[in-house]
Amino acid sequence: MPTLSHDSTTEDTQLRSEIDRSLRHPVMFFFTSGAAWLAVSLVLGIIASAKTHSPGFLGECSWFQYGRSFPAHINALVYGWGAQAAFGVMIWLMARLSRQPSRNAGTLLVAGHIWNLAVTLGVVGILLGHGSGKHWMEFPTFVWPVLLAAYACIAIWVMISFRVRRGDHIYISQWYLLGATLWFPWIYLTANLYVNVFDVHPLMAAAVNGWFRQAMVFLFFTPVAIASAYYITAKITARAIYNYAYSVGGFWALAIIAPWAGMHVVMGAPIPMFLQNTGAAATMLAAVPLLFAGVNILKTTSGHADLAAHSPSLRFTVAGVFGMIALAILGVILAHPAAARYTQFSLAGYGYEVLALYGFFSMCMFGAIYFIVPRVTRREWLSRRLIRTHFWFSVYGVLLIVLFCTLLGAFQQGAAQENHVQPWKQAVNSTYPFAVGTTLAWCAILYANIFFFLHLTLMWLRLGRRSSHPTLLRRDHSALGPHGPEGDVDELESAGA
Amino acid sequence: MSDPSTSRPDLDDNTNVITDATAAERENHMFTEGAEPISLWVILGGALIVLIAGGVIGDSFFDFKNLVRKDYVRTSAPGAAGAATLPKPALDAYLKVGAKAYTACAGCHQPGGEGNAAYPPLANSEWVTGPSLRPALIILNGLHEPITVAGKSYNGNMPSMGSGMDAKQLAGVLNYIRNSFGNKSDTLISLEMAQNAIDLSKERNGGQMTVKELDAKYKNDIEGTALDPNTMVDPKTLLPVAAAAAPEAPAAAE
Structure with a gap:
């Protein structure tokens, strides 16, 4: 696959555009409905966060009490947005890296609709008061088999497009995508069986639930995001991965370490100690592959600060x-x-989840979406200002949430709880300013993503710019630039004709 | 948008692709196999994480029997013999101290504060619920000569109760009589105020109070900052607990 030329041949371009075209509908469906769920989740998140400091917000309406709005928020974020963004990236990236167009866009699209229907039923079920009360698994219990079946219909085509790949070289992103594809059904099925089906001791079910959440982060969202990051950086900088051997090592290290992580959430509960300690240690150890992957990716982009500013x-x-x-x-x-x-x-656990789901995974997915959508729609993004707004409001929003929840709020709340001679209410009161700050930060993120959703919807409707130029974040194009003179496609077409 | 390669088969592919799929056309090739060295610092950082995580596993990896991490679960609050030191709302804490001290008063004024033919009532007494300095000085110094309480005249002789009474007890008993028997005051007498009253009483140099002297010189509240009844205080020292200054619990007003 590697050639020494940066320029693509006509054959390459044709193959790429063929792949892009074959996946246009499912990919755009996953991205756009995902972005809609993201907006829904953010609204619910604002309501839930507001309830923590102003319980009277929205009055007595039982739909939006904290016990319903919070699980609806986090589940819409995980299954509505997170999973669907991941599906879109998985099918497109796997098809591109395997250099084979998809022949099953219809199946993917149907499965995507079933997935969305199931998520809708789940979220409405939670809001109506039928949530199961198990974190990240709050959907009413009839939903999970439907989600798993829909997932199978989607993932099988990721596997198939890997199976029919052209060429022998397997790029690091393909390893990560394969991992995510196979790990998700394993963790989702195992966790749901142990929590919802088998007659397991409730304490152990809580531990399995903790393992499930950490595994979802480390074994599904993380590999998809890393796969996307390895692809985007190598593609845009036109550079080799800084150290390829480390990237492969990082994948296997994650695969070996991450499945152990998670049960430390019930530390102190009477489950065997090795489960708690191993869960904590594995969560810490997983930092090593993440750190190495992060350094590897950043090193690949080093010296290309201008590209990061533009693209x-x-x-x-x-x-x-x-x-x-x-x-x-x-x-x-x-x-x-x-x-x-x-x-x-x-609050620390929530801040950690927000960082994983938004600060890390979603940001990588946004990067992939900004790359993929112009290719599958053959239109350029409409407005650099909308993209900039999306970026900065997202970055500052998630930064503040993590700061408020995970560091300031958590340790202040924790220290107040440790003070045994104080009533527990004091500990809750001590987080008041941080809870208000979290609500405001969610508002900023919602602001960013409402525009993102609108922008994406316009692209889906094929109302994007027809131009030979990408939409870059800075306006210093010149005829000497890498993309040649700016030009409207119709004009170029008629000029060439 | 129809597929150009099928609907216009005779057209030059190159033109078609470039004018339609511009994004795919301008893409770079992938270069994958870099082998540049990873900085030693990253490797050391990874090693540090492994060390810390190893410390967390400790020797528990093959320990399938123990359920609870050593020292992780406390049986009781550190250094506390139970609930005695748990902070309470100021009203409860002061009333508890005051109720104990009031046993000395109950002989004459009666346990319910209703008094009797010879001794004036405390319930609904303007001397109790009014300016707080007068009852404080009566308790500390006693009272003789006639006094009119709730429209009825009494001519008793109340001895001084102040010997050995400290600010805590005075504040307790004052708050008790001002918040019991149907009496109710918005704020509590703080320890600081009680101490001020004791100091003022000492400057007087003894002798029972008379109604005349009380009305002439002391018909006002005790100086100092009053206490909000909801403030959390230590039940032993009656001092406000520092962390009680929570956002919506207003600190001592006035």
């Missing part, structure tokens, strides 16, 4: 990779039993 894809991806490194470091801090003493029953 929306690269800029979002680099921000997401910084999010990954922050996630790795926070994991080491929060999972350590000495810190867990303060953070275990505080």
Whole structure:
């Protein structure tokens, strides 16, 4: 696959555009409905966050009480947005890297609709009060087999497009995508069987639930995001991965370490100690592959600061990779039993999840979406200002949430809880300013993503710019630039004719 | 948008692709196999994480029997013999101290504060619920000569109760009589105020109070900052607990 020329041949371009075209509908469906779920999730998140400091917000309406709005928020974020963004990236990236167009867009599209229907039923079920109360698994229990079946219909085509790949070389992103494809059904099925089906001791079910959440982060969202980041950085900088051997090593290290992580969330509960300690240690150890992948990706982009400033894809991806490194470091801090003493029953877990889902995974997915959508729609993004707004409001929003929840709020709340001579309400009161700050930060993120959703919808409707130029974040095009003179496609076409 | 390669088969592919799939056309090739060295610092950082994580596993990896991490679960609050030191709302804490001290008063004023023919009531007494300095000085110094309480005249002789009474007890008993028997005051007498009253009483140099002297010189509240009844205080020292200054719990007003 590697050639020494940066320029694509006509055959390459044809193959690429053929692949892009074959996946246009499912990919755009996953991205756009995912972005819609993201907006829904953010609205619910604002409501839930507001309820923590102003319980009277929205009055007595039972639909939006914290006990319903919060699980609806997090489940819409995980299954509505996170999973669907991942599906879109998985099928497109696997097809591109395997150099084979998809012949099953119809199946993917049907499965995508079933997935969306199931998520809708799940979220409405939670809001109506039928949530199961198990974190990240709150959908009413009839939903999970439907989701798993829809997933199977989607993932099988990722596997098939890998199976029929052209060429022998397997790029690192393909390893990560394969991992995510196979790990998701394993963790999702195992966790749901142990929590919802088998007659397991409730304490162990809680531990399995903790394992499930950490596994979803480390074994599904993380590999998809890393796959996307390795692809986007190598593609846009036109550079070799800084150290390819490390990237492969990082994949296997993650595969070996991450499945152990997660059960430390019930540390102190009477389950065998090795489960708690191993869960904590694995969460900390997983920082090593994340750190190495992060350094590897950032090193690949080093010296290309101008590209990161110009390209929306690269800029979002680099921000997401910084999010990954922050996630790795926070994991080491929060999972350590000495810190867990303060953070275990505080806002910290939520901040960690937001960093994983938004600061890391979603930022990488935004990067991929800004790259993929112009290719599959053959239109350029409409507005650099909308992209910039999306970027900065996202970055500052998630930064503040992580700061408020995971560091300031958590340790203050934790320390207040440790003070046994104080009533527990004091600990809740001490987080008041941070809870208000979190609500405001979610508002900023919602602002960013409403415009993202509108922008994406316009692209889906094929109302994007027809131009030979990409939409870059800075306006210093020149005829001497790498893309040649700016030109409207119709004009170029008629000029050439 | 129809597929150009099928609907216009005779057209030059190159033109078609370039004018339609411009994004795919301008893409770079992938270069994958870099082998540049990873900085030693990253490797050391990874090693540090492995060390810390190894410390967390410790020797528990093959320990399938123990359920609870050593020292992780406390049986009781450190250094506390139970609930005695848990902070309470100031009203409860002061009333508890005051109720104990009031046993000395109950002989004459009666346990319910209703008084009897010879001794004036405390319930609904303007002397109790009014300016707080007068009852403080009566308790500390006693009272003789006639007094009119709730429209009825009494001519008793109340001895001084102040010997050995400290600020805590005075504040307790004052708050007790001002918040019991149907009496109710918005703020509590703080320890600081009680101490001020004791100091003022000492400057007087003894002798029972008279109604005349009280009305002439002391018909006002005790100086100092009053206490909000909801403030969390230590039940032993009656001092506000520092962390009680929570956002929506207003600190001591006035």
